[in-house]
Amino acid sequence: MMKKIVIVSIICLYSVLSLSEDKGFAFTPYMRGVICNQIQAYQAAVNILKEVLADEPNNDKAYYQIGVSYFKLNQQDKAISAFEKSIEINPKNLAAYFDAGVVYFERKHYEKALKLYQRANKAMPNQDFYHNIGITQEMLGKSVKAIEAYQKSIEIKPKLDSYYRMGAIYSKLKQHQKALDAYQQATNINNFIPEIYFRIGYTYEIMKKHKKAIDSYKRAINLDPKKLINYKELGISYYNLKQYNKALSAFQKVLKIKPNDHHGYHNTGLAYYKLKQYQKAIDAYQEAIKIKADSRGAYYNIGNIYAILKQYNKSTNAYQMAININNKNIDAYVRMALNYLNLKQYKKAIGVFQQAIIVKPDNYKLYYSLGHTYNELKQYKKATKTYKQAIKIDPNQGGAYINLFELLLIQDQVFGQKLSNTFKKKFSSDKDRIMSFDVFNIFKKIDMHGTLKQTWQQNFRSKHKNAKFKDWVWGDIEDWINNKTKSRMALQSALKFFKTFNEFE
Known part of the structure; x- marks a missing residue:
């Protein structure tokens, strides 16, 4: 119900009111036209009301009723003309304003609808006019003005749909607390509408308040246990809390409601993956692929699992399928290349990286x-x-x-003053990288001058106190040192110092 735009219309309601205003309930031609509208004999109503207007050209009620008839016959231009004529004769005919606005709104003539509602509201402020103004402002993309109109509607009389729509606008504006406040007010009016609780849960999820989101989703499920989206988002909330078994249970309920739901299998695969039940995860992703053959995410995730299992060829095939579906999936290229690196197939890895660079230079x-x-x-x-x-x-x-x-x-190339200065300026607060730069700089100076002052080791320790060499691989530097002649001993001494540096810290 809440997903549809609700425009307040009183077409045919006025028909009933019109009867009570005719003293003595005489069965006049006008009343016959009204009754024809009520029994949905719209063309007959048009024929009768035309005769009425021929005799009574200033009968605003007859114009309104024939407008209703034309509207129901989908003759919208004639309906608009009749409603506007009714307003011209009787500027206080609120029903004509309402329904002319409805016609304009349905034709997406939002500015015209807005002007009608505003004219009517100026003459006689009305909760429903404000509400319709709010909806029309939304359609015009004027969110702040829409909120103002809904607030005016609520000031006259609290209205659930006005609160709900305010909440949706605040969510769109990323004013999440205000959105929550509006949704909560809606539940104060009617706390049996599951979609409002879903919206509350989704807002909490965006705010990373996952436990509160779960409570709201559960309330929505209690009210509507067959609504698939509630279980899906409940599962995502559990997933974000790393409660993967509960997430899995929620995703499986999605599949119970809709056995061919692609996203349900995909999310189930994610939960199994986190639970390290890799084969079940692969099975779930493959089911997703059966339903939606271009599931690049499923292929990509299968590739990740096979890589974990060190089944690199299967992993590579899965990544290739993901790339075939979307050749801009850079992560798939990178992962495929890593597979080739693990297989020591460096040329293939280079080929994959070069292919990816063409896509994303x-x-x-x-x-x-x-x-x-x-x-x-x-x-x-x-x-x-x-x-x-x-x-x-x-x-x-x-x-x-x-x-x-x-x-x-x-x-044996120079670092370059510009490159060195840029690096030191950008990473002055990154102790590990500055230490790495200092190591290379010391090697460079020793190679150039043959040695350094005896205090360089003490200065290095002082500058990099409490620092550690992490995961350093010295092989290339060792090869470089071993090819030196004049500075080899000094370089080897420096290398030994750096290799044992962690032992003295």
């Missing part, structure tokens, strides 16, 4: 990963060029800088 992650792959193959020049491109794309990512400095070191 401004993606830092792709260039960074490609640079790492070239590095693994000891193709240092290509790796250097690739890391420089990664930095150009996103100069705020420290990883590419660190790898680039190491490559420049082992290729």
